Amino acid sequence: MSSRRSHSFPLPFVPSHKPPPEPGERPILFAFRRRELLVSSELALPSVEEIDAIGLEALRTQYLGQLDGRHCYSAELPEDVEVSAGFRFADLRTLFGSLDETMHALAGRAVQIVEWDRTHQFCGACAEPTVLSETDRSRSCPKCRIPMYPRLAPAMIVAVEKGDQILLARSPHFPAGIMSVLAGFVEPGESAEEAVIREVFEETGICVRNIRYFSSQAWPFPNSLMLGFQAEYDSGEIEVDGVEIEEAGWYPADDMPAFFPGRVSIAQWLIRDFLVRNGHPPPD
Ligand SMILES: [Zn+2]
Missing domain, CATH: 3.90.79.10 (Nucleoside Triphosphate Pyrophosphohydrolase)
Structure with missing residues (x-):
């Protein structure tokens, strides 16, 4: 039906929590200040080279998976970060139509992983610092063993x-x-x-x-x-x-x-x- 989004196999994005040893060619980076995505002033996703060139330091990064063979990452930037002319931060709601559909969906995935990572650094039961799981997309408390997955x-x-x-x-x-x-x-x-x-x-x-x-x-x-x-x-x-x-x-x-x-x-x-x-x- 024309009004429903169609899905074809294989899907272009393959999620994974295990980062590769090297980012490889043309990696894709979704950098966020809280829930706002770093974009160019034309509301496009900047390349990793462009982001590196403005000297932004991420607090935390997460590996997301591969889009058509390109490795994808999310990054959490400090809340007080400022960017130079030519860049801005934008809420994902305002980027429907300017980012392509696949990139917008991936940015939506990325922001939720950044938020989960930012808000689960400590155990909610005993306040111990949590550790990232190697087996799946979770953080867990080394004392209570409570796993914490991204909220859905x-x-x-x-x-x-x-x-x-x-x-x-x-x-x-x-x-x-x-x-x-x-x-x-x-x-x-x-x-x-x-x-x-x-x-x-x-x-x-x-x-x-x-x-x-x-x-x-x-x-x-x-x-x-x-x-x-x-x-x-x-x-x-x-x-x-x-x-x-x-x-x-x-x-x-x-x-x-x-x-x-x-x-x-x-x-x-x-x-x-x-x-x-x-x-x-x-x-x-
Ligand atoms: Zn705990």
Whole structure:
């Protein structure tokens, strides 16, 4: 389906936590100041030579794996680092469209590894300094032996449809006027489908049935794995809590409210899929 991202084998990126003896030719480096990526003023990823030339010193680096045979690394820069003219730091959200899709996805992987490494230097149970595992992507406490993996928070996102209408809602933190499909985090002990049923009911008072998996997307803001579903309306009237959701409604494809434009996020893929099936493909 055109609105879903296709996947081909082999995938271009092969992850690994074991660094090679040498970085090899044209290594790729994702350098971060907190969650912001070092980019050129044209919002492109600088080469390792360009980064070396401005004399930046990383606090910590991690090996990520290989992209088409090129070794990839992440680096954590000091919080007070300043860069010279021609470079800047940018939030990954602002780099959709300027970094290519594969590089953007890799930068999303890199920022989560940098954040995990930065925030797991000490054991949460006994405060002992942790050590990096040689066998997998984890740090562990030499005293408690508690392994600490990068955090990943599964979340569900769902397009609920009633005949030829889609359920869209407005969260108070969306830009003015924008509506989108419903989303929420999966709770401990819950299946993704149970999270769909619970979240849709909690946020809109609507009961759903016939939940079908759609697609998934890594969403590094800050560490989600978005699991996308489509579901059918079963029963109930829309009732919003006014806190998490301030407005919700059923919309036909030919009378949509404003929604996030583009096709970078799974919310957009879901809405696009609904519009295409209902004869109103949105402009790119
Ligand atoms: Zn410990």
